[in-house]
Amino acid sequence: MRILKNILVTGGSGFIGSNFIHFLLNGADGFEGRIINVDALTYAGNPLSLADIEEQFGTAAGTAQRYCFEHGNICDRPFIEGIFKKYDIDTVVHFAAESHVDRSIHGPEAFVKTNVMGTFTLLDTARDFWQSEKDALFHHISTDEVYGSLGDTGRFTEETPYDPRSPYSASKAASDHLAMAYSHTYGLPLTLSNCSNNYGPRQFPEKLIPLSILNILEGKELPVYGDGKNIRDWVYVEDHNRAVWTVMRQGKAGEKYNIGGENEWENIRLLYALIGIVSRKAGLDAEKVRASIAFVKDRPGHDRRYAIDCSKIKKELAWKQEVNFEEGLSRTVDWYLSNSGWVNSVRSGEYRRWMEQNYGRR
Ligand code: NAD
Ligand code: DAU
Numbered sequence: 121m122r123i124l125k126n127i128l129v130t131g132g133s134g135f136i137g138s139n140f141i142h143f144l145l146n147g148a149d150g151f152e153g154r155i156i157n158v159d160a161l162t163y164a165g166n167p168l169s170l171a172d173i174e175e176q177f178g179t180a181a182g183t184a185q186r187y188c189f190e191h192g193n194i195c196d197r198p199f200i201e202g203i204f205k206k207y208d209i210d211t212v213v214h215f216a217a218e219s220h221v222d223r224s225i226h227g228p229e230a231f232v233k234t235n236v237m238g239t240f241t242l243l244d245t246a247r248d249f250w251q252s253e254k255d256a257l258f259h260h261i262s263t264d265e266v267y268g269s270l271g272d273t274g275r276f277t278e279e280t281p282y283d284p285r286s287p288y289s290a291s292k293a294a295s296d297h298l299a300m301a302y303s304h305t306y307g308l309p310l311t312l313s314n315c316s317n318n319y320g321p322r323q324f325p326e327k328l329i330p331l332s333i334l335n336i337l338e339g340k341e342l343p344v345y346g347d348g349k350n351i352r353d354w355v356y357v358e359d360h361n362r363a364v365w366t367v368m369r370q371g372k373a374g375e376k377y378n379i380g381g382e383n384e385w386e387n388i389r390l391l392y393a394l395i396g397i398v399s400r401k402a403g404l405d406a407e408k409v410r411a412s413i414a415f416v417k418d419r420p421g422h423d424r425r426y427a428i429d430c431s432k433i434k435k436e437l438a439w440k441q442e443v444n445f446e447e448g449l450s451r452t453v454d455w456y457l458s459n460s461g462w463v464n465s466v467r468s469g470e471y472r473r474w475m476e477q478n479y480g481r482r
Contacts, residue, residue: 121370122369122370123255124153124257125154126154126209126211127144127153127155127211127212128203128209129141129155129156129157129215130213130216132155132159132170132189133157133166133169133170134164134169134219135322135323135327135357136318136360136361137216138166139322139358139361141155141170141173142173143361145173145176145177145186154185154186154207156188156190157187158192158194158200158216159191159216163469163470164218164324166465166466168462174189188207194234194239195233195234196241197245200241200242201245204246205249210253211257211258211259212242212246212257214242214261215261216238217234217238218230220288220326220327222326223288223474224287225286231288232287232294235288235295236294239260239295239299240295240298242258243308244302246258247306250309257309257368257373258299258308258309259310259313259367259368260299261313261315262312262313262314263289263315263316264276264353264378265288265423266289266292266293267283268282269283269285269424270424271424274427276314276378276426276427276428278314278376278377278432282296282297285421285423286423296312296376299312300312303373309373310373311374311375311377312375313363313367313376313378313379313433314378314428315355315360315379316352316426316428317352317354317381318355318357319354320356320358320451320455322462323357323452324466325466330456333394334456336402336412337402337456341414342395342412342413344413344414345387345419345422346418347388348386348388349386349387350423350424350425351384351424352384352387352426353380353382353426353427353428354383354385354390355380356443356448358442358443359381359443360379363377363433363439371437377432377433378429378430378433380427380429381441382428382441383445384425384427388413391413392410393445393449394449397446398453401453401457
């Protein structure tokens with residue numbers, strides 16, 4: 121079992137990263153170290169997602185400080201080198217990315233910069249800094265989208281050949297290849313995980329589930345791309361993060377692990393389920409809400425089906441999902457219902473402008 125002390129979390133102010141920091145500092149099994157969150161605070165990163173962590177474990181905690189925030193870009197080599205030196209980093213868990221497929225179709229350049237060049241900068245700095253360090257670890261976070269799109273049957277395994285089909289997934293595939301190349305060529309101690317669709321608290325409301333929750337509550341149209349029969353495999357964010365932590369502590373260097381929910385849903389069926397839950401909790405008429413569903417123009421190159429075979433991490437590292445879909449959706453809806461301050465803050469500024477430019481009334 122690895123002992124991880126000074127962990128650099130990139131993208132810690134985003135959806136999965138902020139949940140990871142909550143998970144670790146709120147008592148994840150075996151963690152007694154310190155977290156350094158490096159985040160550029162793009163439209164998707166929000167300091168409010170970590171306000172409680174900052175208060176409890178940040179500068180106010182004095183010498184017992186276990187959480188440090190550093191505002192900066194992962195593509196900035198001198199800045200990243202400074203972070204490694206200042207905090208004597210022994211572990212990197214690399215979440216930072218441009219993460220939204222639709223945005224990658226409208227503007228791919230930021231995806232290549234952050235996802236490819238940013239990952240390269242981190243890998244190369246780690247290689248320089250760690251030299252022959254045995255106890256270090258770089259964990260690279262990736263997605264099932266690198267494997268392409270499935271037909272009606274089958275699931276992605278760790279051996280499935282890469283076949284990325286959007287600028288987002290192509291940039292993530294490039295970063296995965298760089299990560300594996302640094303492990304093979306330079307012996308960088310590295311693990312990698314490919315996960316399916318996450319949902320849960322603090323997810324930016326451009327993604328299907330939080331966008332739909334808020335649109336239901338606000339009486340807005342519920343856009344469904346194409347025929348609504350595309351399938352995603354949903355995993356609760358805490359289950360993903362527990363899997364990441366398990367791989368970081370026990371995974372074999374040089375190996376990759378698939379993580380998934382084993383929970384496939386057609387988008388339209390998922391939306392019906394969500395309408396039921398939100399309507400119940402908010403006292404809305406579900407039938408009326410259903411009438412707001414609008415089948416809109418499909419996403420170009422829209423992948424049809426994703427499904428993850430996660431038997432490797434289950435067998436080798438004894439991980440399993442703990443939160444079923446109904447419970448996870450219920451917790452997620454509750455979180456959005458009681459965090460309107462967070463919602464208003466992430467929807468101000470750049471995001472609102474982008475939505476207006478690209479989607480008009482949405
Ligand atoms: P997110 O968009 O919510 O958060 C990304 C974070 O990275 C933000 O805080 C942002 O400010 C930061 N960031 C972006 N560019 C940066 C840069 N150049 N330098 C420093 N910080 C930068 O993303 P997410 O959904 O939390 O995804 C996190 C990771 O997990 C990504 O690598 C993504 O590819 C992967 N992933 C996501 C999902 C999912 O369903 N959301 C599933 C599988 C894998
Ligand atoms: O599979 C993992 C990936 O999941 C991650 O790597 C990505 O970072 C993450 O964004 C997510 O990608 P998707 O494209 O699957 O997520 P999104 O929430 O954008 O869309 C989920 C499905 O819902 C997809 O089939 C498109 C559809 N959709 C989405 C939106 C935003 C709609 O029908 N209507 C919508 O308004």
